[in-house]
Structure formats: C-alpha cells, structure tokens
Amino acid sequence: MCKKYTFFLLFLISFSVLSQQSYYNKIDFSKSGLALKNDLATLIINTHTNFLSYTPGVWNASKQTDVNPKNATQVMLIYGFSNAGTTARTRGVNDNGGNVGDWNREHTYPRSLGNPNLGTSGAGADAHHLRPSDVRYNGQRGNKPFADGTGNSGTVAQGWFPGDEWKGDVARMIMYMYLRYNNQCLPSVVGIGSATSTPDDMIDLFLKWNAEDPVSILEDNRNTYHENTNNTYAQGNRNPFIDNPFLATKIWGNPPSGTPKPEDRWGNLTLDNTTFFKLKIYSNPKQRDFLFLNRKADFTLEVFNVIGKKIISKEVKNKKNIDISSLKNGIYILKISQLTGSITQKFLKL
Known part of the structure; x- marks a missing residue:
C-alpha cells in the first residue's frame, strides 16, 4: 500500500x-515596474493581429464596441453628459459622419501629438483609443492636452477635462497607447501632470483618474469584443488596465497622495510578491x-x-x-x- x-x-x-x-496566462504578475510593463507591452503587441483600416474598419468596430448597454440602437459618446445636443451622451448608432449632429471618431491620443504623427493607420487607427464623439464637441477638444478638473467635460485653464464619467476611460486608453506604441505616444505629451514619481513618462494625472473612476460596462464590452478574433472588426488584443486598473499601480506606483488605490479586479495583485x-x-x-x-x-x-x-x-x-x-x-x-x-x-x- x-x-x-x-x-x-x-x-x-x-x-x-x-x-x-486566459489572455494573461503567460504573464508573471509577481513582477512589477518596468519589467511588468514590458511583458504586458509584448503581449498586447503580439496579440494585435488584425490591423483595422481607418475607413471603414474603425467606423464598423465602433458600431459594435460602443453600443449603449441600455439601448442597442445608440452608441455612447465620450465626453458627453446631457440628453441632447453637442454634449449628448448618446447618438444613433448609424448617425456617423462629419456633419453637425453626427458622431465621428475621437482620437483620445490626438494624432498631431504623436511622435511621429499617428496618421490614419497603425496607432492612428487603433480602436482601443478611438471613441465615438459628437462632431462639434470633438472639434472643441481638438488636440488640447488633458488636464484635471471636476464635474462635466469641457475646456479648463490648462487644456481639456474629459468629465468625471470619462476620465478613467481616458487614463486607461492613454496607458494602453503608451504600452502599445511606446515613445510615439508618451503620456507626458498628452496630459498635464508630473512624471517625477514614476519610473518613466507616466504622469500622476492618469494614475489619479484611473483610481478615481472605476471601469465601466462599456469598457469591458470593448475589451471583450476586441479579443475575440471571430468578430470581424476585432483587433485581437485587450487593454490590460481595463481588465485590472491596479496594474497601473504595479507598474508605476501609487496614485498621488489623497487618492485611493485603484480597484484590484482580480483580488490578488495586492498580495505580496512572495505569495502571489x-x-x-x-x-x-x-x-x-x-x-x-x-x-x-x-x-x-x-x-x-x-x-x-x-x-x-x-x-x-x-x-x-x-x-x-x-x-x-x-x-x-x-x-x-x-x-x-x-x-x-x-x-x-x-
């Protein structure tokens, strides 16, 4: 016996x-700092297998990924906060174009701020940072850098505040773009904040917003769609900071003093590295x-x-x-x- x-x-x-x-099966989450950043960057680069065209690819992707969870005939408009007009939160899913009353494609990381310019392919056509937006409101934002504020979106003294509802979305999209395209999409170029407490060019503004504004159902829906390459307009990769905002803390450290730590959606990243x-x-x-x-x-x-x-x-x-x-x-x-x-x-x- x-x-x-x-x-x-x-x-x-x-x-x-x-x-x-799972998507993160090969990632060693006992790592932190730039080592973890580099591993996640490699993952989202290698799994980005479908490169969308700016037209019509991104249009069609947005009509799938940004559908209003409460009304499938609408898309959600980033920066929106009212029931109608330029600052509306929603618009008809097929009301896209370039005319007044239409929604178009907002580059949360403006093309002109990229080094080099993001253009209309590659980074410029990456659906993870392209969101439906009212044509006129998109024009009001232009290429203004993001700056802190409170309440609804709009122009502030130093740039553009995306609004309390959208600031977490923006932060996580900028973090994704930094990992995916490295120095072409530096956070310090697109936002007003300090990078002195982080190991590279991440700024405290986006760490703060990531912690203050939890992940929405819309963000989860976008991630789920894009990982599944059976979807015609899916890229194949995910935004890790949507899946777990605490990854930002693992890489760049805590958000500014007075800001709560972001949610650990998996419930285990906060474990000590020796037991993780x-x-x-x-x-x-x-x-x-x-x-x-x-x-x-x-x-x-x-x-x-x-x-x-x-x-x-x-x-x-x-x-x-x-x-x-x-x-x-x-x-x-x-x-x-x-x-x-x-x-x-x-x-x-x-």
Whole structure:
C-alpha cells in the first residue's frame, strides 16, 4: 500500500501548461515596474493581429464596441453628459459622419501629438483609443492636452477635462497607447501632470483618474469584443488596465497622495510578491477522495483523462480542497486556472 501512495505522490509533479486558459496566462504578475510593463507591452503587441483600416474598419468596430448597454440602437459618446445636443451622451448608432449632429471618431491620443504623427493607420487607427464623439464637441477638444478638473467635460485653464464619467476611460486608453506604441505616444505629451514619481513618462494625472473612476460596462464590452478574433472588426488584443486598473499601480506606483488605490479586479495583485499565485497541490493518503491546496483560492477547475477528454469543468470559490470522489481509479490531468496563470499536474486516483 505504501508503494501505491508513493506512486500517487510522484505523479503530483508540475509540468508545462497544456493550453492557454486566459489572455494573461503567460504573464508573471509577481513582477512589477518596468519589467511588468514590458511583458504586458509584448503581449498586447503580439496579440494585435488584425490591423483595422481607418475607413471603414474603425467606423464598423465602433458600431459594435460602443453600443449603449441600455439601448442597442445608440452608441455612447465620450465626453458627453446631457440628453441632447453637442454634449449628448448618446447618438444613433448609424448617425456617423462629419456633419453637425453626427458622431465621428475621437482620437483620445490626438494624432498631431504623436511622435511621429499617428496618421490614419497603425496607432492612428487603433480602436482601443478611438471613441465615438459628437462632431462639434470633438472639434472643441481638438488636440488640447488633458488636464484635471471636476464635474462635466469641457475646456479648463490648462487644456481639456474629459468629465468625471470619462476620465478613467481616458487614463486607461492613454496607458494602453503608451504600452502599445511606446515613445510615439508618451503620456507626458498628452496630459498635464508630473512624471517625477514614476519610473518613466507616466504622469500622476492618469494614475489619479484611473483610481478615481472605476471601469465601466462599456469598457469591458470593448475589451471583450476586441479579443475575440471571430468578430470581424476585432483587433485581437485587450487593454490590460481595463481588465485590472491596479496594474497601473504595479507598474508605476501609487496614485498621488489623497487618492485611493485603484480597484484590484482580480483580488490578488495586492498580495505580496512572495505569495502571489503560488498555489501548490498535494495529496493526503488518509483522504484519498480529495486533493489539497496550500491556501484557499478562487479558480477554474478542469480534469482530463489520459486521452485528453475533459471530464470535469467548474468554477471553485474560496476552497482549499478539490473533491475527486466521483472519479474512478486511474491517472488524470488536473488543471487549475486564475486570470493570472494556471498550473497543470498529473495525479493517480486509487
């Protein structure tokens, strides 16, 4: 019997992950600072596989990604805050163009501020920073740099305030553009703020806005659409700062004093680096119907038989053990996954 238990333990040895469970599966989130920034940049560059045309690609993408969650016949207009007119929050989904009353494509990172100019391809046609906007209101913003303010959007002393509803969206789009296009889209060029407390050209203004304005349903919808390359106008990549605003803190440090830290939407980036996603799986010879973890966790559980057929798949919440009582005796492959990674191990059920 002891030999059988020894064999059971020997099979609980980690090996390469069988397949990617999530978009961030290969990112080591125990890293921080510029090391994490560079890894995320590589990810969003490599997964950006569909390069949209400015016309009609971006138009068509916006009609899918920026639909009003409460009314599918409308798109949401960035900077908007009223029921109608130039500052309206919504407009008919097909009312796009260049005339008064239409919505057009707002470059949150203005083309003229890029170095070199963003143009109408590449960075200039990246749908992650292009948002529907009222034609006239878009013109009022022009290429003014973003500056702090309160309340609704509009011109302020130093530039343009996007409004309390939209400032988090803007911050996360600028962060994305910086990672995706590096020095062509420096945050310090498009916003009024200080970079002295960050390791590169990120400015405190965008860290502040990212923390103060939580992620919206609209932002999540945009990310979901663009990752899925089955969607005709999807780019294939995601904006990491929408998925988890706390990534900005992991890279560039805390927002300015007096600002709360941004939300950790995964609930684990705030863990100390020495304990972050280091789930370990072990057996207990006295409880053969369970496998055990070294700490409680939320995760996706999958079990495969030796020919690769998935026989268990479920979400597990706040558990430290895995019930394998339903399995017949034999060899299996266990995979547990979180947004931040996954581990795969063989085990023997006796």
